[in-house]
Amino acid sequence: MSVLEVEHLTKKFGGLVAVDDFSFEVDEGEIVGLIGPNGSGKSTVFNCIMGIYGVTAGSIRFNGTDITDDSTHQVVNKGLSRVSQESNPIDSMSVAGNIKLFTLPNSIVSLRGGASQAEIYDYASRIDIEDDLQEMPDELPHADVRRLEIAKALATEPELMLLDEPFAGMNQAEIGELAAQIERFREEGMTMVVVDHNMGGLMELVDRVVVLNNGDFLASGTPEEIAEDDAVQEAYLAGEGL
Ligand SMILES: Nc1ncnc2c1ncn2[C@@H]1O[C@H](COP(=O)(O)OP(=O)(O)OP(=O)(O)O)[C@@H](O)[C@H]1O
Secondary structure (H helix, E strand, O other), rough: OOOOOEEEEEEEOOOOOEEEEEEEEEEEEOOOEEEOOOOOOHHHHHHHHHHOOOOOEEEEEEEEEEEOOOOOOHHHHHEEEEOOOOOOOOOOHHHHHHHHHOOOOOOOOOOOOOOOHHHHHHHHHHHHOOOHOOOOOOOOHHHHHHHHHHHHOOOOOOEEEEEEEEOOOOOHHHHHHHHHHHHHHHHOOOOOEEOOOOOOOOOOOOOEEEEEEEEEEEEEOOHHHHHOHHHHHHHHOOOOOO
């Protein structure tokens, strides 16, 4: 069954068409790679799914329910979470505090709530930063700051996680470790869409790759098929290559 169905999605910024009648689906338990050259619309697709941008046209369904016009808060409550390209921890709060913030009820009148220490430890240990819980974010190495972003997303208990360039700035060993952790999330039952510029960290990880070019669907297939696809090669020729 499809967990996520994006149909004929279009997003315009003034006269600029960032996403142009783009459709794709994600099945339960899949890890799908969403790739495309710089500026092809990948992050905009994620922002539309998460209710951060209103869509110009098209529809988005999650577990069969229309979420096209939902707010971000509603989308997260339904079981979707996004790890953004930028890390934005609150530097005056510990790693544990940053994770807890994502578990607090979204209401100004709530005085209680949020995850217990044991739950926070559990979220952190799923991405191997449980030893960093008392650290401040600006004391952490880059890879752990990125892992904190993932822990924050895990803290909303997502069924489907959207990861925007999770491997950016990581060295080969860190990429391998993170890929193994993402694989573990799948074994725990999570479905994922991973955005990247190229196939680098994705080749071994994803079941299927969807390629965006100029905001439009270009190709879909296994990583091997996509690596050999002539249209994809051509789209990347002007850029950094696959
Ligand atoms: N908030 C915005 N306002 C205006 N234009 C935007 C906005 N967000 C994105 N765009 C434009 O939409 C197009 C798609 O951008 P987007 O960031 O989605 O691409 P991308 O594939 O994620 O790129 P990258 O790989 O470089 O992150 C680009 O031309 C970008 O300049």
